[in-house]
Amino acid sequence: MRIFKGPKTLSIMPTWSCPAECKDCGTLSSPRVKQHLTLDAMLDAIEKAKQSGFHNVVFTGGEPTLRWNDLLIAIKKAKGLGFPTRIVTNAHWATNEQIAKEKVAKLIDAGLDEINFSTGDEHNRFIPIERIINGIVASVFQNLRAYLMIELKSERKITKETILNHPRIISLSETERKLFDLSESPWMPLNYNEIEKYPEGLTINRENIALRTGCDSILQTYVIESDGKIGSCCGLGMRLIPELCVGEVEIGENYLQKSIDAAENDILKLWIHYKGPERIIEWASEKD
Numbered sequence: 180m181r182i183f184k185g186p187k188t189l190s191i192m193p194t195w196s197c198p199a200e201c202k203d204c205g206t207l208s209s210p211r212v213k214q215h216l217t218l219d220a221m222l223d224a225i226e227k228a229k230q231s232g233f234h235n236v237v238f239t240g241g242e243p244t245l246r247w248n249d250l251l252i253a254i255k256k257a258k259g260l261g262f263p264t265r266i267v268t269n270a271h272w273a274t275n276e277q278i279a280k281e282k283v284a285k286l287i288d289a290g291l292d293e294i295n296f297s298t299g300d301e302h303n304r305f306i307p308i309e310r311i312i313n314g315i316v317a318s319v320f321q322n323l324r325a326y327l328m329i330e331l332k333s334e335r336k337i338t339k340e341t342i343l344n345h346p347r348i349i350s351l352s353e354t355e356r357k358l359f360d361l362s363e364s365p366w367m368p369l370n371y372n373e374i375e376k377y378p379e380g381l382t383i384n385r386e387n388i389a390l391r392t393g394c395d396s397i398l399q400t401y402v403i404e405s406d407g408k409i410g411s412c413c414g415l416g417m418r419l420i421p422e423l424c425v426g427e428v429e430i431g432e433n434y435l436q437k438s439i440d441a442a443e444n445d446i447l448k449l450w451i452h453y454k455g456p457e458r459i460i461e462w463a464s465e466k467d
Contacts, residue, residue, distance in 0.1 A: 182443040183398040183452070186234030189262075189435075190402040190414060191221055191253070193238060193246040198271045199305035203368040203375075205415035208241040214405045218249045220428050222256050224403045227435035229260045233401075239267040239414070241405065244282075251289040258290025265293040269306045270314035279310075279317035287323055294318050299330025299337050299366060308337065312347050319355040327361035333376040339363055369416050383457045393453045398442055401435065403428060409435070411442035422447070 194215035197208035225236055236257040243250050243266055250266070257264050266286070273279035286294065298311045311327065318325040329339060339361055342348055351359065368375055383391055394412075402414035409426040410417040417423045425445075426438030442448050450459060 182449065185399060187228075187232070187439075188235050188237060188400045189224060189228040189233050190237045190239055190400050191224060191243075192216065192240050192403065192405045192414065193221060193243045193250060193253070195241040195405045196245050197240060197242040197269070198245075199242075199269055199302055201301035201305070203301070203366065203370075203373075205367070205369065206241060207369075207418050212241070212405075215246060216403065216405050216407065216428075218252060219430060220403070220407060221249065221253045223430045224428060224435065225253065225257050225260065225262070227433065228262070228401075230433075231436050231439065233262070235263040235265065237265045237267065239402075242269060242271065244268050244272050251285060254286065254289040254291055258292075263292045264290055265295060266291060267295040267297065268314070269297050269302055270310045271306050273310040273313035273317065276313055276317065279313035280320070283314070283317040283321055283323060287321055291323065293324045293326065296325065296327045297330075298327065298342075300332070300335045301330055301366065303337055308341070311342075312345055315359055316347055316351070319351060319358040322358065325359045327359070329361060329363045330366035331363040331377065331381070332366050333378050369419055385461070388457055388461055391455050391457045393455045394451050397448050398452045401425075401438060401442075409438045411438065411445075411448060 192206070195206060195208045195212040196210060196215065198210055200209040228236065238250060238253065254264050272282050296311050296314055298308060315325050315327065327342060329337060329342070342361060365377055365381065366375065396413040397411055400413055402410045402412065402417065404410065404414065404417065407428040408424045409428065410423045411425045412423050425441040426434050428434055
């Protein structure tokens, strides 16, 4: 009997390699990391997800488009099995308007349903914001839904307004604008000794902890990392938290179902899912 009844997401990290090397990257990605998942492992994971009743497939990283040909094959495989598909990218490939259109067209032809872009002050050190704009415009122009995540810190140059006030975003038609959405998400250090500053009211304390609920990702998302390990979470921080690993890719074996069983039999993961890490910390602080 399944404990988590909602739709599950398979998240695949074809590589940890990335043209950017952002400070506090949640997956420790950089140009110096060369490890990658084989195409056979990616395709097998997608088949296993179908057998286990997963809802959708996401390709993230690292930068998944660095595995361009394999990415297109994997998207086509997922789409052929009836999965909604999505990629998460920093748009390093959108060097000009024409190239962006051509790349997006190939992703659409492979069966991509949604493209998620990432930017902010850290990303912008390596990937110019204009490439993000090229990617967004090329996507919605071809009726591909686009979403943008912007790094959130208290002191930053790139904000939602930076994007929304860009002339090319302003010039989008009403139909194109409906295909695009964006939000800001806290950019968090993985080192617990490091403290980041955020806008007033964003962080959790005893006064507002009642607003917090369980973690939506744990037990819902199963991530196949570039080294073949499987995590029951979004994947951020997983390389530094071995307890998030619930399995490993073994082609020919029913490893994905075994990973689900392992995750749903772990009291801490169940606790995090239903109560959330902040509420657990609050409870623990009352004991010690």
